[in-house]
Amino acid sequence: MPTDDDADETLMLRYGAGDADAFARLYTRHKGPLYRYLLRQCGQPAVAEELFQDVWLKLIAARTSYVAQAKFTTWLYRLAHNRLIDHYRASARRLPASYADDCPEWAEIPAPAETQPEHQETRRQQAERLLNLLAELPEAQREAFLLKEEAGLSLEAIAQATGTGRETVKSRLRYALARLRRGLGGAP
Numbered sequence: 001m002p003t004d005d006d007a008d009e010t011l012m013l014r015y016g017a018g019d020a021d022a023f024a025r026l027y028t029r030h031k032g033p034l035y036r037y038l039l040r041q042c043g044q045p046a047v048a049e050e051l052f053q054d055v056w057l058k059l060i061a062a063r064t065s066y067v068a069q070a071k072f073t074t075w076l077y078r079l080a081h082n083r084l085i086d087h088y089r090a091s092a093r094r095l096p097a098s099y100a101d102d103c104p105e106w107a108e109i110p111a112p113a114e115t116q117p118e119h120q121e122t123r124r125q126q127a128e129r130l131l132n133l134l135a136e137l138p139e140a141q142r143e144a145f146l147l148k149e150e151a152g153l154s155l156e157a158i159a160q161a162t163g164t165g166r167e168t169v170k171s172r173l174r175y176a177l178a179r180l181r182r183g184l185g186g187a188p
Helices: 008-016 020-042 045-061 072-090 117-136 139-149 155-162 166-185
Strands: none
Touching: 008 020, 008 072, 020 045, 020 072, 020 117, 020 139, 045 072, 072 139, 072 155, 117 139, 117 166, 139 155, 139 166, 155 166
């Protein structure tokens, strides 16, 4: 069980006071989920790596001014969200429309796929299909899903990180899950 000294917020405050080990612990703890979130949002490893580095540079630059007003992960993913938005605005893709309007689709949720170990090939195919379906989600839905699943953020934290309302986050998650489940229901 983590102690208060091990909490992300405490580590960030210690880093702001000059404790480089605290930064190393934060980086180790959050590098995987943050990178996967950025990669799955932009779909390009080189761009994801650049965005990933930019987010950590922003964190480093803000270390002395950091105030633990929300969970550290909320703050970190807010930095990542803002960097993604800046990337979309600067790129030829422009800001995806899904950040403004949620997709109105809804589908019945199929039964879960077979999960027995003897079906490894099926599971590998389903994992591949899931990544493809994830890439096809509207950006805002994919972002909400990744923040929930990869970063483990709550609805409130996702709303804070993305600057949207809690109900909007719930809708984006519901639509994303419905699309993913529908897509996986037809998977081999």
